[in-house]
Each structure stands twice: as structure tokens, then as C-alpha cells.
Amino acid sequence: MSGAVTYCGHCGGPLDAGSHDACAERLRMEPPRFCTRCHRRMVVQVTPTSWTAQCVEHGETSSP
Amino acid sequence: MTEVSTGSTTADAGSTTGGADILAIAREQVLERGVPLDESQILEVLRTGDDVLPDLLALAHEVRMKWCGPEVEVEGIVSIKTGGCPEDCHFCSQSGQFTSPVRSVWLNVPELVKAAEQTAATGASEFCIVAAVRGPDERLMTQMREGVKAIKEAVDIEVAASLGMLSQDQVDDLVDMGVHRYNHNLEAARSYFPQVVTTHSWEERWDTCLMVRESGMELCCGCLVGMGETVEQRAELAAQLGELQPDEVPLNFLNPRPGTPFGDLPLMESSEALRTIAAFRLALPRTILRYAGGRELTLGDLGTRDGLLGGINAVIVGNYLTTLGRDPSEDLALLADLKMPIKALSSSL
Numbered sequence: 001m002s003g004a005v006t007y008c009g010h011c012g013g014p015l016d017a018g019s020h021d022a023c024a025e026r027l028r029m030e031p032p033r034f035c036t037r038c039h040r041r042m043v044v045q046v047t048p049t050s051w052t053a054q055c056v057e058h059g060e061t062s063s064p
Numbered sequence: 065m066t067e068v069s070t071g072s073t074t075a076d077a078g079s080t081t082g083g084a085d086i087l088a089i090a091r092e093q094v095l096e097r098g099v100p101l102d103e104s105q106i107l108e109v110l111r112t113g114d115d116v117l118p119d120l121l122a123l124a125h126e127v128r129m130k131w132c133g134p135e136v137e138v139e140g141i142v143s144i145k146t147g148g149c150p151e152d153c154h155f156c157s158q159s160g161q162f163t164s165p166v167r168s169v170w171l172n173v174p175e176l177v178k179a180a181e182q183t184a185a186t187g188a189s190e191f192c193i194v195a196a197v198r199g200p201d202e203r204l205m206t207q208m209r210e211g212v213k214a215i216k217e218a219v220d221i222e223v224a225a226s227l228g229m230l231s232q233d234q235v236d237d238l239v240d241m242g243v244h245r246y247n248h249n250l251e252a253a254r255s256y257f258p259q260v261v262t263t264h265s266w267e268e269r270w271d272t273c274l275m276v277r278e279s280g281m282e283l284c285c286g287c288l289v290g291m292g293e294t295v296e297q298r299a300e301l302a303a304q305l306g307e308l309q310p311d312e313v314p315l316n317f318l319n320p321r322p323g324t325p326f327g328d329l330p331l332m333e334s335s336e337a338l339r340t341i342a343a344f345r346l347a348l349p350r351t352i353l354r355y356a357g358g359r360e361l362t363l364g365d366l367g368t369r370d371g372l373l374g375g376i377n378a379v380i381v382g383n384y385l386t387t388l389g390r391d392p393s394e395d396l397a398l399l400a401d402l403k404m405p406i407k408a409l410s411s412s413l
Binding site: 011012028029030031033040041042043044045046047048049050051 | 108140141143144146165166167168171175176178179182185186251322360361381382383384385386387388392
């Protein structure tokens with residue numbers, strides 16, 4: 001998935017509205033739940049050593 | 065015993081300092097004779113202060129070493145069916161009744177085998193397949209049948225399952241599939257359960273646990289602490305688990321999930337979590353006591369080490385069902401540093 005990051009992957013809120021420091025901290029221990037381009041909820045699958053998150057519009061992102 | 069990474073706060077309003085008496089009793093009763101603490105004794109332990117926590121953890125570690133040995137059982141877990149659960153467990157992001165961001169998804173059989181392979185690669189001897197359901201329907205049982213068969217053909221690992229409440233026929237089917245351990249948590253003490261779940265009863269959970277225990281499968285039955293229960297209810301829970309006598313107790317610490325009724329509860333204090341670990345070990349001297357969800361947030365790295373030196377003898381490595389865990393290599397390095405051997409697959413067969 002590529003493109004401008006506009007929304008928070010944790011809470012789905014606009015990145016330019018308020019602080020998302022706490023969200024960034026949570027994303028160290030959680031996969032993103034919202035697409036950072038359109039804030040749709042994503043379909044997320046966590047496995048023992050990886051994760052994938054699928055946005056119906058913007059495709060898949062995955063753990064590093 | 066290493067220095068304990070506790071905070072300065074006490075466990076609950078009911079906490080007291082001291083506790084040397086109950087530790088002396090526990091040493092003679094649990095360590096020497098292997099007799100678990102009863103509910104009132106567990107409560108005394110839970111009410112001890114931070115000043116005796118290092119001694120309490122050291123005693124719990126001695127109990128674990130004497131009655132369980134130095135080995136640590138390592139397990140990986142995966143969600144075969146995520147989200148959309150009809151139940152209302154107030155801690156769970158997978159309930160379809162709350163406004164959680166978790167969406168429904170199913171894992172297919174090849175993905176299931178891949179997850180088992182990932183788990184086996186960490187050195188784990190256990191792989192638990194978990195579904196967010198009230199109980200399994202025919203679609204899920206079919207997926208399990210195909211998945212367990214495929215895993216057994218491809219991966220050298222024990223397969224466990226956690227699929228909610230079961231009928232006797234479903235218990236029998238899981239035994240036939242070769243599932244060797246079944247997880248069904250009590251979650252909370254009987255007296256607190258109605259504050260946690262309203263869509264099914266504590267007794268229904270208990271009944272499934274009894275069926276599993278009678279089936280020949282090993283019973284894994286744990287709980288979640290830090291949900292607002294009192295220390296009295298925590299002692300009650302430990303005693304109820306002791307009465308059930310599961311082979312394994314996974315101990316979860318609440319990780320408040322956005323959108324759930326418990327989403328705004330505070331994290332448990334690390335000292336309180338460690339005291340709970342030790343109390344559960346003294347209530348369950350011969351049981352596999354496993355670190356499960358929430359330990360990374362509640363205990364951090366230092367607390368994780370303290371718990372392994374305070375009664376814990378099993379870990380879930382890697383990620384959880386919807387959240388992420390530590391890198392498995394970090395946990396394995398910690399076990400090596402503590403000179404705690406990983407339980408080999410052959411010893412559990």
C-alpha cells in the first residue's frame with residue numbers, strides 16, 4: 001500500500017486533528033486497524049510472527 | 065532472586081504490609097507437602113504488601129521448581145476465526161456487540177499450517193487454534209478437522225484448540241482429530257462473572273471444562289485479572305481453578321481494548337500482577353502456569369523476568385489473537401539467560 005498518510009492507523013482519526021502520540025505507542029504492540037489513506041476499517045489477520053491488514057480500496061499492508 | 069521491579073503502590077484498598085506468617089505457612093504446606101493454599105490463605109497472600117513481594121516470589125519460584133521442574137512450555141496461538149462473536153465478554157475486542165475496530169476474518173487451511181510452522185520455528189511444542197465464537201458450528205468443526213490433519217502431516221507440534229462451549233459430540237470429535245489440549249477459560253470468579261459476561265453463564269463454562277477433563281484431552285482453563293474484581297474475588301477465582309484442577313492455567317492481564325466496556329479501565333499495577341502470579345502458583349503448585357495476554361503492557365521486560373522467577377513456567381511466544389507480542393527471540397533469550405530449558409516436544413507426547 002502506498003500513498004499519502006492522512007489518517008491514524010490506530011484510531012482512524014485525521015492525523016492533523018490532535019495528538020496521536022498515544023496511538024503511535026499502541027501501534028508498537030498492535031497492527032493498524034484503519035487504512036491510513038481513507039480511514040476504512042481494515043480486515044486484519046494476526047499470526048504468531050506476522051500480520052496483514054487489507055483495505056478494500058487501497059490493498060494490503062503487512063508487518064515489516 | 066533478582067531485584068523485583070515493583071511500583072510503590074499497594075495492590076488494592078485491602079492491601080496490608082507484612083505477611084511473613086502466611087509465607088511461613090505456605091512454605092511448610094505448599095513447598096514441603098505440595099498441598100495448595102485454600103481460598104482464605106490465597107487471600108492472605110494477595111493482601112501482603114510490597115515489602116514481602118521479593119520473598120513471596122522467591123517462594124513461588126521454589127514451589128514451581130520443586131513440583132514442576134525447571135522446564136518452560138512454549139506455545140504459539142492463532143485465531144482461525146476473528147471477530148463477530150455473538151457473546152459480550154466485556155474485555156474482548158472480538159465481540160460483535162461492541163464498536164470495536166476488529167473486523168471478521170477467517171484463516172484458511174494453508175494459512176493455518178503456515179502459522180503452525182511459524183510457531184514450531186520458535187521451538188514451541190504447542191500450537192493453539194482459537195475461534196471467537198460461542199461454540200463451534202459445523203463449518204468451524206470442518207475447518208478444524210481439515211486444519212488439524214494438515215498441521216499434523218506438515219508440522220511436528222502438539223495441537224490445542226479453543227472454540228468456546230462444546231457439546232459432548234464436539235468434545236468427542238476433537239479427541240478423534242487428535243487435539244490434545246482444549247482451552248476454555250473461567251475468565252473470572254463465579255461471583256464476578258455476571259459483571260464480565262451476560263450472554264452465557266459461569267456454570268456453562270464450568271460444564272464444558274468438566275466435559276473436556278473427562279474426555280482424555282488435557283484441560284487448559286485460565287482467567288483474566290485486572291478487570292475490576294476485588295482481591296477477594298481473585299482469591300475465589302484461584303480457588304475455583306484449584307477445584308477444577310486443569311493441566312494448564314493461562315494467566316491474562318487486562319489489556320483495555322478500545323470500544324469495549326472495559327476499554328477505559330487502568331492497567332494492573334506490576335506489583336499487583338506479580339503478587340497474583342505468586343498467589344496462583346501457591347494455589348496451583350503442580351499446574352502449568354502460563355503467561356498469556358497483557359503481560360508486555362502490565363509487566364514490561366523486567367516484570368516478565370520477575371514472573372518467570374515467581375511461579376510462571378510457560379509462555380505464549382509471538383503475537384496474540386488481535387494484538388502483538390514480543391519478538392519470540394527475546395523471550396527465548398530470556399529463558400536461556402535464566403537457564404530455564406524449553407520443554408521439548410517429545411516430553412509432551
